[in-house]
Amino acid sequence: MQALRNLKTIRGLLLFLLLCWPTLANAEIWVFFRSDIPLHVDTVEFLKSKTDQKLVFCPVGKTSFSFLESHPPQFAVVLGDAALQLALQMVWKVKILVALVDQPPTDPRVMFLNTHQPCVLQIKLLKALKPDLKTIWSPFVTERFAPCRKIESLAEETGVKIDIFRLSNPRELPGAMRVLSQPNTAVMIPPDPGIMNNAIIQSIFLASFRSQTPVVSFSESLVKQGAVFAHVLTPLNLATSLGEIINEALNKGQSLPSARSFERWELILNTTVLEKFKLQVPDEIKKSATRLY
Template sequence: MLGVAWLAGCQAMAQAESGGRVNIVLSESAPAYREVAAAFSSALAKRYPVQIDLLDTLQDQDLIRMDSARELIVPVGVRAMRRLYGLHPAHAAILTLMAPRGAVESMSGRGDMAGRDSVVYIDQPFPRSLAFIRMLLPRAEHVGLILSGDRLGELAAYRQASAHAGMDLVIETVATPLDVAQAMQRLLPRVDVFLMLPDSKVVNENTVRLILLASYRQQIPVIGFSRGLTNAGAVAAVVSDPDAIGREGVALAKYWNPETGALPPSRYTSEFSLVFNRLVARSLGLIVPEDGRELGRWRKKMD
């Protein structure tokens, strides 16, 4: 349950500078969503009134009432984003936080927003991920990906980035999570490293163990996208933490124009961390940074 005290503390109802209002809608009450909302709301509280709600406590009529001029709706996570766009908002501006780019671009209903929506993606820009792989695995040439239909729209950009990095993408596609096991069987013999992307049809609670075990058995390093995946057995990950995503959202929201609803273009977070599973790295014979100074050098090369 989302604590009443936490909600009360985060609902800053200060006098708005220009008459706008911010409504944050959390997909669920998990700590990551709460951290994003806290970082976002605390920074905007002096500028606009801020209201925070949990998606499952709202009826469709509640969301429809938010859809008015001079309102900024901030869905946090894919569930809140999809439900909100499913109601075809016509007046409010929408700034989505913590959604994968593939899920955003595959969603219908965004074409009519006319510059009134923006996103801070939860995933990393693909060139950043490839740069990380190059530093961790200098000899890696073949990078494996499994993509669902939600990600196919990004394939051309992926291929362009990999060509620029001097790497070859080996790609399998799946329609449902049930296809992941066979896709892994076909993929692993042909790659030097497997890169996970935030895609619930590929990586979810029912497939993650299968992916990690199958890769480890064939000594193929897995690059994850969260601290949890690294703890579970991925050798490393490039991660943008919830508070960083919240701060990036604030940077966009400060340019929101309540009069027109206009928002800046969508973006990835500029802040990121490198995390490693040192036990897995050691078992794969990989050398990883040992101290903060070396980590800093890696991050600088990836910018």
């Protein structure tokens, strides 16, 4: 009798496992990223502690199409354009959380976390530091880093004009930077690889110091070089936001919005340069900063 009961128990356990197998097999979060980009690697590392779900890493160039076809994940996370192209090859109808891309595809599976530079925050902070601000000079090389019409309109609502300049030839830079000599002007540097040439950056900072024109950037390293402030995206904060959305999505399913904006920007202030430019920094702004230089 005892052997029969044991046999029934084993059969029951096997039946339970068979019934639950699809759920267990799907209980994975696939994370697509590029292993040669430090921001991606660090974000993935921090993501491990931001969710209790099983993470399966799918680096670009090391993830086969046969794996993508093998079984569906429960959810997918994508960092960057190359990883997005890989993830979209999945045939499964699962939600794909996408970050660090310029423009999300129209694929209905995609949930977009917008990590574009927070231009509205930057303009508001500039106005707080420099109330008489009238013009923001915005140079760029690559078209996708040009300020959009929406940003121009929002700036106009605060009485600020965006002076857009496309740098197609470095020889044009000295003439274009004459705008910095005009009063009530500031510079906004986008995360454009074409601008991130040492000669270009140093020329902009030199002109900025001569005319005491504040420069806004996107990285802490540029703040150290002389930018007055930057709103910085860190791997830890990005992983925290991704983890929250993953947990929400698995609990709420289809009720989540298809797009939202990243909000955990860290403010880095260069109070030394601000003081040299005779710009007063309110205490509440100093307190909101992660680091001061």
